[in-house]
Amino acid sequence: MPQRVSRGRFTAAPQGSTVTVFLIGMRANRWWKVGAVARTAAAMPRMLRHLARDPGAGLLGAHSWFGRTTLLLSYWESPEHLQRFAADRDAPHLEAWRRFMRETAGSGDVGVWHETYQVPVADLESVYSDMPPFGLAAATRRVRIGPGRQTARQRMRRD
Template sequence: MTRTVFPGRYTAAPERETITVFLIGMRANRWWRVPRVQRVAKQMPRMLRHLATHPEAGMLGFESWVGRTTILLSYWESPEHLQRFAADRDAPHLEPWREFMRTALGTGHVGVWHETYEVPVADAEAVYADMPAFGLAKATAHVPVGPGQNTAKQRLGRSGQRAA
């Protein structure tokens, strides 16, 4: 899939006070146990399709990488939106999670993990050079770097000092 590359420097401009960053992934600990690994791995695309068609669930956007250890980086309206999705009996997360806990936990075949951060937007900055819309900018607003936004310090609003 080809994505348009935006020449020059861009940044993210989220119009909110906080952003919830959720990292989730899995690791094939015993890659030769392919059926067990696949059973876990096939759940995420279904969840992402659901979230794409239910914007009220609160996921703003995501990026993903696949390998022995997979990672999905996602941005959410709030931790509460994320927790509601995780616990929603009608969404495609709760039952696969329960199945994992019943059948895979403790076998050592496949590991799962997640980390959640609620970040004040004032404490976040991003820059993308010659990139497609990506990450926080893709999830919120992708804008050209403007005057007074050349350095990370400036984008964080912490002085106009020049970067080394």
């Protein structure tokens, strides 16, 4: 279902002093190895459903893109929330990771990667022009850009 476009210019206004940005993805190095690619790809939707049912887990929001290289961009309350989820024996990540390491890692069939950034809110800058809710603004809070926030420098309080 398409999201409704919000006309105008908006910026993200997260609460707190930091936001944790987590990028994770996989690459079908040997796309013809359909079984390995499908098993690896199937793990993420289970994790996202689990996180959606548990707001206390700390996931603020996520967006994903699919292709030979797949990317999930997510925003978390803290690195501790992310690490707690990754190590939780009752959550779907740990078993999926162990299965990947046992069955697929080292074969060259599928690559996986992730990057984590803890970003001070004071150092964030965003703009969304004529967009549906997206990115950090969809994961946290979105506000219309007004006087004193027209430029990136102003939004970062660097003027």
